[in-house]
Amino acid sequence: MPEPAFQDYYPENVSHCYGCGSLNALGLRIRTRWEGDESVTRFTPRPEHTAIPGFVYGGLLASLVDCHSTGTAAAAMYRQEGRAMDTLPAYRFVTASLHVDYLAPTPLGVELEVRGRVKRIEGRKVVVEATVSALGKVTARGEVVAAQMREGFGQV
Numbered sequence: 001m002p003e004p005a006f007q008d009y010y011p012e013n014v015s016h017c018y019g020c021g022s023l024n025a026l027g028l029r030i031r032t033r034w035e036g037d038e039s040v041t042r043f044t045p046r047p048e049h050t051a052i053p054g055f056v057y058g059g060l061l062a063s064l065v066d067c068h069s070t071g072t073a074a075a076a077m078y079r080q081e082g083r084a085m086d087t088l089p090a091y092r093f094v095t096a097s098l099h100v101d102y103l104a105p106t107p108l109g110v111e112l113e114v115r116g117r118v119k120r121i122e123g124r125k126v127v128v129e130a131t132v133s134a135l136g137k138v139t140a141r142g143e144v145v146a147a148q149m150r151e152g153f154g155q156v
């Protein structure tokens with residue numbers, strides 16, 4: 001049995017995200033785990049994720065970086081406190097900022113590897129750097145500022 005992914009610990013009410021929600025049947029449903037100090041997601045884009053024939057749409061790559069990094073942010077907070085991810089209080093992070101640089105075209109039809117590293121944890125905010133690789137070559141690099149959701153998120 002593979003060890004659970006970060007997303008396996010998301011409560012049902014926050015499991016509808018297009019990128020990482022296990023309850024979103026049309027979503028990417030990415031799964032992220034620690035490999036040492038780095039977090040890793042592996043995902044094979046589908047034909048509908050095409051930009052130019054044969055190459056992956058940049059928005060899909062941004063989604064991978066985004067949800068990989070918000071999951072990494074939550075896991076990093078638990079890790080910093082030496083707590084298991086199924087313990088309370090729960091950490092819930094949303095994207096405050098998402099930056100992606102596209103370094104080279106990303107081929108479609110192969111498994112992509114997203115690797116993340118926690119750059120810093122500052123109060124309620126975690127900054128995560130991530131790379132996307134195809135066939136061993138880094139094709140995109142991103143940085144996410146993830147912020148802890150406040151009570152009443154989305155209420156105006």
Ligand SMILES: CCCCCCCCCCCCCCCC(=O)SCCNC(=O)CCNC(=O)[C@H](O)C(C)(C)COP(=O)(O)OP(=O)(O)OC[C@H]1O[C@@H](n2cnc3c(N)ncnc32)[C@H](O)[C@@H]1OP(=O)(O)O
Pocket residue numbers: 006009010011014017019020066067070074075085086090091092093094095096097122123124125145146147148149150153154
């Ligand atoms: C594991 C077990 C359970 C875990 C369970 C996890 C569930 C995980 C939920 C899944 C969900 C999917 C997540 C997918 C990723 C999305 O796609 S999320 C959807 C897109 N994002 C949004 O809708 C967020 C909308 N924005 C907001 O709600 C608010 O602006 C924010 C981002 C929460 C910040 O609001 P705030 O906390 O009231 O504001 P604030 O105190 O000013 O900001 C906090 C910190 O972030 C910084 N910050 C804010 N905005 C920015 C910015 N644009 N640039 C840089 N820094 C910024 C602030 O400077 C501040 O830093 P410090 O001053 O403390 O150093």
